Every structure is written in C-alpha cells, then in structure tokens.
Amino acid sequence: MKKTILSQLELDEKLFSGHSACPGCAAVLTVRHIARTLGEDTVLVITASCWSVIAGAGPLRALDISVVHCPFPSGAAVASGLKKGLQRLGSPETRVVLLAGDGGTFDIGLQGLSGAAERNEDIIFICYDNEAYMNTGMQRSSATPYASYSTTTPAPLVNKNPKKDIVHIMAAHHVPYIATATIAYPSDLVAKIKKAMEIRGFRFFHIFSPCPPGWGSESHKSIELSRMAVETRLFPLMEVIGGREVVLNYLPEKYTPVEDYLRLQGRFSSLEPGHVMMIQENLERNWDYLQRASKRYRYEDEYWS
Amino acid sequence: MQMLLSGNQAAAWAVKLARVQVVSAYPITPQTSLIETLAQMWAEGTFAGDFVVVESEYSAMSYLIGAASAGARSFTASASHGLAYMHELLHWAAGARLPLVMVNVNRAIGAPWCLEPDQGDSLSQRDTGWIQFYCSSVQEILDTVLVAFYVAETTRIPCMVIYDGFALSHIYEILDLPDQERVDEFLPPPPGEPALPAPEPVNLQPLVTSQVMTTLARSRHRAMKTVPRLLGELETSFQKVFARSFTFLESFGLAQAETVLIAAGAPAQTVQSALPDLNRKRGKVGLIRLKLFRPFPGAELYQLLENTAVEQIIVLDRNLSAGAGGIFAQEIRSALQQHGFQGKVLEFNLAGGLDLTPAMLERGLAYFEQVSPGEQKEPLWGGDLL
Structure with a gap:
C-alpha cells in the first residue's frame, strides 16, 4: 500500500502554502488530496464553511483550480446548475465538485442535497465533517456526536441527540456512488475519488475531518484521531453502490475501545461512564448492522493491483 | 404573427425566442402556467434549452447562479412566497454580476393565504440589486423579457420582469409574436463558450474586505444608473426591429x-x-x-x-x-x-x-x-x- 501512496502524491500539487487553515486541520489535507486527484478540468464549488476562508481572501487564492463560492444552503443546486451550464456550452467532461461542511450537508444544505441526489445530478458532493459549525466557533450541528460539548450545548447538558446517519439518508436516494473516507487512509480516499471520477451521476463523499480547535485535541493528533475513528468502528470506511450494495472497505483486526478515542478530545471532557458505555453500545449495534448488510471488500483485489 | 396568449404564455414564448439555455423552476400559483408552457415546448422539442424542475425556489435560483456562472443564458419564474424564499440568492446573483432574467408574477405574501396581485412580493426585493420592470399588457410581457436579456447581458445586472397575478398572468390578449429572425436581430443568440474553468484558475465570490465590498457596491450602483440611458437607446433599435415602441x-x-x-x-x-x-x-x-x-x-x-x-x-x-x-x-x-x-x-x-x-x-x-x-x-x- 505504501508504494501506492507515494505514486498518488506524485500528482500535481494544487494547494498553495500560506492558506489560512488552522494547524492540524484535516479538511485542508482532505482537499489537498482531492484537488490534485481531480486535476485541472474541474470547477470546485464551495458552500459556506471553513473552506470559504481557507480558499483565500480575494484576490488571493489557495487552490490552483477554479473555485466558485456560494451561499450556505445553495451548494448542491449551484453545482448542479453549473454542470448543466457546462454541458449546454459544450464542456460535458469538466467535473463539477461541491465542497460542503457538515452544516452545509446535514443541516441547512440537506434539502438541496436531497433534490440534487434525487435528480441524479452529475456532480461529486464532498462533505468534510468536522462535527459542528467550526467556522463560527463550534456550535452544534446535526452531525455533532452524542455527549459532545459545543458552545450551543455547553456542559453539563452537552449534546443529547445522536449524530444523523447521512450515509444511509443518501443511500435511500439510490444514487450511483457513496463513499466514506478520512485522511488517515489517503490511498483509500484517492482511490475512491478516482473511482467516483469514472462514474456519471450523483456521487457523495462523507469525509471524517478532525478539527483541533473545536474538538480540543492536539494539532498533531488529527491523523491519529482519524485512524482511531475507523479502528473503533465509529466511522467505518465504506461504499454504497446504487443505494443497495453496501461494501465495508476495512475490517480492523483489533477494535480500539471508543474511550481511548474520546479521551483525546476536550469536547468529551464532561463525559460520564454511562455516556461512554452508550456510545460503545451504539457503535457495536451499527457495526453489527453494517456487517450483516455488507460484503467485505479487499483493496488488494481491485484498487491496488 | 398575431396570437392570442395569456401573460404567462407570452413570457414562455419570449424565453423560447430568446434562445434561453437553462431554465430551472419550481411551481407556484399564479406562475405555474408559465413553466407548464415551457415544459410543454421542451417536451415537444420546440424549446431547445434545458428545463429542470427542482425541489424549491431556493434551489431554482441557486441552479441559475450555477448555470450563469458557467456562462449559460438562464431564466426562472416565481411569485410571492417563492420569490421571498429566493431572497438571499437575489442578492448573491446581483453581487456576482450574473445576467439572469426572471419573471415574478405578483401575488400577496401571507399570512393569511391570499392569491391576489399585491406588489409587495417584488417590492420586498427592491434593494437586492435587480433591475425591476412592471408590465401592463401581454404584449409588453413578451417585449420586456426580450429587452431584459439584452439589458442584463449588457450591464451584467440581473433583471426581474414583473406583472400582476391573474389580472395579467391569466388574461388572454392578442399580441404580435415576432419570428425568430427578428428576435435574433434584436437579441444576439447566447455565446457558445463556457466561462469556466478559466485558463488561469479563478477564486470567484471569495471573502473580501469592506474596501473591496464598497468598491463593488459603487460599481453596481454606477452600472444601475446607466440603465435608463441604455433603455433610451434601445427604443430606437426595438422600434426598428419590431415596428412598435418600447418605453420605460x-x-x-x-x-x-x-x-x-x-x-x-x-x-x-x-x-x-x-x-x-x-x-x-x-x-x-x-x-x-x-x-x-x-x-x-x-x-x-x-x-x-x-x-x-x-x-x-x-x-x-x-x-x-x-x-x-x-x-x-x-x-x-x-x-x-x-x-x-x-x-x-x-x-x-x-x-x-x-x-x-x-x-x-x-x-x-x-x-x-x-x-x-x-x-x-x-x-x-x-x-x-x-
């Protein structure tokens, strides 16, 4: 697998240094990998999110591909219209990719997302999920996990609702391709983007994206936290093909207890033992369900040969 | 050619004659017969553009912002609550200097529910930076949609063509329907080249400072101020091509x-x-x-x-x-x-x-x-x- 990562990274760099992301931002690494995989014949639409800032204050720009910013709930429809316009004007091959945070996906962008998915618009929708409104300073969203602190769910009350299951919501739209990914597994991320690039119609990515200032984690721990999210099975690496075929890409050999993951983050500092038990039980139930619904997928078989 | 058309049908004909490339819409009374007419033309193949029905007015205007960013001549229509729902995007389209054209069929905004042609819906959008025309006849609806595309694309200011719900949208009047050649002479067909991706990558509508924002605001104001003069000049060319007058x-x-x-x-x-x-x-x-x-x-x-x-x-x-x-x-x-x-x-x-x-x-x-x-x-x- 290592050899493959290196060959991926030889692709053109599309992210300039000097961008305004916080230290340890997983969203910036995510886009770095995605942008160079997508290449030049791409228009990236960015809806209100941390990336509205990271992409650069005008007239500067942090990315070496064309970017169009748009209002918070509008991303899916703006990207769809842009794609339609390009098709009309004789550029059907140009890829249109939408970048949205969890707020622009799970909350305020959900209606437009559902509409675009239902119409099977020919776009790639990428949600980088840092599990709260981080650009405005850590207010809860419907992607905020159970028992997490946020400025709008302060301790001791913390967040009482479970995280919305966006992958299954999207799967219910029966779109051609859905994938989850994180920067702890860059080959997986890049391979999935490449796979999505070969598919026509609506493609959805849910990307787990640690945020050190919001999560109260150390900035050098973002990749480790991403890996732990997968190893605990809180965030399974998976694909859903056509809304019905569930593929689990990675089965950890040893499961990391969720407590180890939670302990590294200030947002869970007021966690009680009962909370931890509930989180562990929930993820076991979810994993159980996924295992029954899916088939195991070995990278070696198809991606990397 | 003399035709008997309703206001909404006349607007649909104008959209077809203007060779619009992308239409995105969501139905609302009393606008529906406009988008139904376009849908019918599209199904029959007489309207050559794309016709996309989306899940809300919010997405209809978002869709057009995308399509116009790509460089396509784009149109939508709405009314009342639908127009109000687009509000944020009306600002965005004007700020991005996208030459969109939309029809708003006047209808009161609730509460309570009312379908009558109060102008409060379009007047609530007065300060969004769109040009606003109020039409008084079916002929004028057709003419104004054509003029709106010309003005929007010349000034890069989006344009709203407004008329009264039912009193004009559903009233049939005899009008002179121009043929395609005459319309093409007045309003050149849209360009065929996409605007994106740009040869040198761009970062469009990014975060800016107040200094940049105030410069942009002033330039939009100046562009707006040129509209009466432009319309004055258009009176002559409109008269020459269509043999009737267009005045504001x-x-x-x-x-x-x-x-x-x-x-x-x-x-x-x-x-x-x-x-x-x-x-x-x-x-x-x-x-x-x-x-x-x-x-x-x-x-x-x-x-x-x-x-x-x-x-x-x-x-x-x-x-x-x-x-x-x-x-x-x-x-x-x-x-x-x-x-x-x-x-x-x-x-x-x-x-x-x-x-x-x-x-x-x-x-x-x-x-x-x-x-x-x-x-x-x-x-x-x-x-x-x-």
Whole structure:
C-alpha cells in the first residue's frame, strides 16, 4: 500500500502554502488530496464553511483550480446548475465538485442535497465533517456526536441527540456512488475519488475531518484521531453502490475501545461512564448492522493491483 | 404573427425566442402556467434549452447562479412566497454580476393565504440589486423579457420582469409574436463558450474586505444608473426591429392635466382605458405609467412633469410598507422633491391586491378633489370605495 501512496502524491500539487487553515486541520489535507486527484478540468464549488476562508481572501487564492463560492444552503443546486451550464456550452467532461461542511450537508444544505441526489445530478458532493459549525466557533450541528460539548450545548447538558446517519439518508436516494473516507487512509480516499471520477451521476463523499480547535485535541493528533475513528468502528470506511450494495472497505483486526478515542478530545471532557458505555453500545449495534448488510471488500483485489 | 396568449404564455414564448439555455423552476400559483408552457415546448422539442424542475425556489435560483456562472443564458419564474424564499440568492446573483432574467408574477405574501396581485412580493426585493420592470399588457410581457436579456447581458445586472397575478398572468390578449429572425436581430443568440474553468484558475465570490465590498457596491450602483440611458437607446433599435415602441415611462394626457395618476402594472391599463371617461366627468386628468422601478427613473419622471400644469399626483400603490405607506408613492415623492417639484403627491392604496375598477377610480378622484393640499394624513384606502 505504501508504494501506492507515494505514486498518488506524485500528482500535481494544487494547494498553495500560506492558506489560512488552522494547524492540524484535516479538511485542508482532505482537499489537498482531492484537488490534485481531480486535476485541472474541474470547477470546485464551495458552500459556506471553513473552506470559504481557507480558499483565500480575494484576490488571493489557495487552490490552483477554479473555485466558485456560494451561499450556505445553495451548494448542491449551484453545482448542479453549473454542470448543466457546462454541458449546454459544450464542456460535458469538466467535473463539477461541491465542497460542503457538515452544516452545509446535514443541516441547512440537506434539502438541496436531497433534490440534487434525487435528480441524479452529475456532480461529486464532498462533505468534510468536522462535527459542528467550526467556522463560527463550534456550535452544534446535526452531525455533532452524542455527549459532545459545543458552545450551543455547553456542559453539563452537552449534546443529547445522536449524530444523523447521512450515509444511509443518501443511500435511500439510490444514487450511483457513496463513499466514506478520512485522511488517515489517503490511498483509500484517492482511490475512491478516482473511482467516483469514472462514474456519471450523483456521487457523495462523507469525509471524517478532525478539527483541533473545536474538538480540543492536539494539532498533531488529527491523523491519529482519524485512524482511531475507523479502528473503533465509529466511522467505518465504506461504499454504497446504487443505494443497495453496501461494501465495508476495512475490517480492523483489533477494535480500539471508543474511550481511548474520546479521551483525546476536550469536547468529551464532561463525559460520564454511562455516556461512554452508550456510545460503545451504539457503535457495536451499527457495526453489527453494517456487517450483516455488507460484503467485505479487499483493496488488494481491485484498487491496488 | 398575431396570437392570442395569456401573460404567462407570452413570457414562455419570449424565453423560447430568446434562445434561453437553462431554465430551472419550481411551481407556484399564479406562475405555474408559465413553466407548464415551457415544459410543454421542451417536451415537444420546440424549446431547445434545458428545463429542470427542482425541489424549491431556493434551489431554482441557486441552479441559475450555477448555470450563469458557467456562462449559460438562464431564466426562472416565481411569485410571492417563492420569490421571498429566493431572497438571499437575489442578492448573491446581483453581487456576482450574473445576467439572469426572471419573471415574478405578483401575488400577496401571507399570512393569511391570499392569491391576489399585491406588489409587495417584488417590492420586498427592491434593494437586492435587480433591475425591476412592471408590465401592463401581454404584449409588453413578451417585449420586456426580450429587452431584459439584452439589458442584463449588457450591464451584467440581473433583471426581474414583473406583472400582476391573474389580472395579467391569466388574461388572454392578442399580441404580435415576432419570428425568430427578428428576435435574433434584436437579441444576439447566447455565446457558445463556457466561462469556466478559466485558463488561469479563478477564486470567484471569495471573502473580501469592506474596501473591496464598497468598491463593488459603487460599481453596481454606477452600472444601475446607466440603465435608463441604455433603455433610451434601445427604443430606437426595438422600434426598428419590431415596428412598435418600447418605453420605460409612458404618459397620457399630460399637456392638459392638473391631476396625474401614476400607476405600475395592470392598474395602469385600467386607468388608461378609463382616462377619456374620467376626463369627461372630472376633467384634466392624466396618467404616467411607471414601467421601470429599479433603477428609479426620477430625473426622467420629473422631466415629464416639468413645464406642465400638474399640481396633484395620485399614486396607485397595490402594496404597502406598513407604517410608511405605498412604496411607489414614497419613491416618487422623494425623487420629485429632490428635483424641485412643487405639487402634492397623494396616495391611493390597493394593498392586498384589490382589483381597481373605473368606478373606484372615479370615486377616488372625487375624494381627492375634497382633500386640500397637504392634508392627506393617510392613504385613501381602495377598500373604502368598494
């Protein structure tokens, strides 16, 4: 697998240094990998999110591909219209990719997302999920996990609702391709983007994206936290093909207890033992369900040969 | 070619003749027959653009922002709550200088539910940076949609073509339907090259400072101010191609008038047809039809009134800014005072979408004869004249 990562990274760099992301931002690494995989014949639409800032204050720009910013709930429809316009004007091959945070996906962008998915618009929708409104300073969203602190769910009350299951919501739209990914597994991320690039119609990515200032984690721990999210099975690496075929890409050999993951983050500092038990039980139930619904997928078989 | 069309059908024909490339829409009464006509044309293959029905007005306007960013000639139509739902994106489209054209069919905004043609929906969008035209006939709807594309693409300011729900959207009138060659002569077909991705990557509509924002605001204001002059120039080319006139401010009987009614939209047509009778019964009444509302043609309006004997202006507002009065009246009063008009600007209010009848007009004028100048404490409410 290592050899493959290196060959991926030889692709053109599309992210300039000097961008305004916080230290340890997983969203910036995510886009770095995605942008160079997508290449030049791409228009990236960015809806209100941390990336509205990271992409650069005008007239500067942090990315070496064309970017169009748009209002918070509008991303899916703006990207769809842009794609339609390009098709009309004789550029059907140009890829249109939408970048949205969890707020622009799970909350305020959900209606437009559902509409675009239902119409099977020919776009790639990428949600980088840092599990709260981080650009405005850590207010809860419907992607905020159970028992997490946020400025709008302060301790001791913390967040009482479970995280919305966006992958299954999207799967219910029966779109051609859905994938989850994180920067702890860059080959997986890049391979999935490449796979999505070969598919026509609506493609959805849910990307787990640690945020050190919001999560109260150390900035050098973002990749480790991403890996732990997968190893605990809180965030399974998976694909859903056509809304019905569930593929689990990675089965950890040893499961990391969720407590180890939670302990590294200030947002869970007021966690009680009962909370931890509930989180562990929930993820076991979810994993159980996924295992029954899916088939195991070995990278070696198809991606990397 | 002479055709019998409703206002909504005329708008759909104009969209087809304008060779629009992308239409995105969401249905709302009383706009529906417009997008149904387009859908039918699209299904039959006579409308060559793309027609996409989305899940909300919010997404309809978002879709067009995307399509126009790609460089496509784009159109939508809405009304009332639908237009209100687009509000944020109307600002965005204007700020991004996208030459979109939309139709808004006037309908009251709730609560409570009401389908009547109150102008409050479009007037609530007054400050979004869109050009606003108010049409008074079916022919004018068709003509204005064509002109709107020309103006929007020349100035890169989005353009809203507005007309009254039911009173115009569903009324059939005979109109002259131009053939495609004539329309192409007036409005060149849209460009075939995509605007994105740019050869050198761009970062469009990024975060900017207040210094950048104020520069952009000023340039939009300046661009807006060029619209009356552009429309003035267009009068000649429009006349040449279509052999009929297109004006943004039209007057009737001003030479003899002491009282002038100013109206926009369908009520202006009512006043126009009632004018001979009103002059016979009440004497010396004229009409100014306000077609362009944004940018507000204050100087041009004053020029019409300059050197006339007009002492009294009665503004017909089918809208209301509660606590202030009719919105057209406020704008007209402000613009005329700025230019030194000495007469009175009085208010005749039809808020709620009240239908204006010639009998109401006559009773209204009788009322205003009794009001001594400066004494109108609040609008004359059309509802009191029923």
